Amino acid sequence: MSRKHHHLKESEVSCCVKYFLFGFNILFWLLGAAFLGIGLWAWAEKGVLSNLSTITDLGGLDPVWLFVVVGGVMFILGFAGCIGALRENTSLLKFFSVFLGLIFFLELTAGILAFVFKDWLKDQLNLFINNNVKAYRDDIDLQNLIDFAQEYWSCCGAHGPDDWNMNIYFNCTDLNPSRERCGVPFSCCVKDPAEDVINTQCGYDVRLQWTMYIMVWI
Structure with missing residues (x-):
């Protein structure tokens, strides 16, 4: 009897964790879909989707890229985490964990490189700003x-x-x-x-x- 009760208690905790992860990831997924949708809508309004060659025409940064890239990454991660938690799919959960770890590693590497090559980064940042000033x-x-x-x-x-x-x-x-x-x-x-x-x-x-x-x- 006590063994059965212990089993049910473990199952209840596992269920709470599972649906917490599911709820968190579905919000992350929907937010990513919103970012991606805004980016694609902005490109459609500017006629980029009807003529993809115009993506590279702008001399400076197209801010829509931020919405598309960030939204796309959030959408993929949110989908993997959401379905992985709901279906207890270990492959999707591993993909979710590895992707998050990769993003953290890239951020850490970028921070170290920025500190080591700060003079080069400063020159590149000035060049980037100047190109955007030209394309204002x-x-x-x-x-x-x-x-x-x-x-x-x-x-x-x-x-x-x-x-x-x-x-x-x-x-x-x-x-x-x-x-x-x-x-x-x-x-x-x-x-x-x-x-x-x-x-x-x-x-x-x-x-x-x-x-x-x-x-x-x-």
Whole structure:
């Protein structure tokens, strides 16, 4: 009798663990599906899915890639963990565990390499930012990402406002017909708390005015 009772107690604990893992992984799975769906929907809106060659046309980063890659990995992991826990499939659970371990190992390796090769990484990061500055107007998602980053970190370009000379719309060359010539994006401006509406033209001519001020002062 006591042996039977002990067996039932072990079975109950095992069942709780199983459904806890199932519930956690199904949320992970659905979240991954949502990320993947948002990414594919964004690509469909931009016409990428109808012409896959345009994926590589953008000079900078397409933020949709983050949704697609992260969503795809979460979807696969969530599916393996969910079905593996529900069906007690050891193969899927092993795949789930190995994949998580691989991700952790890659993150650890990336952190070590970033510390060892920090100067090289800094140069690559500057190059990456500059390429995205050049492609600022080429993609609305990239534009929104750069504006968010500049507002969040209160910065303007990688080193300063003059980085925007690399963009054809903002550079200060005399032949540039753009109204944004010698300006910066509105996300570079210091926001006035009293303003309810964002002034998207606050960056117009700001670097031109600064250049003229220096010339006069000299």
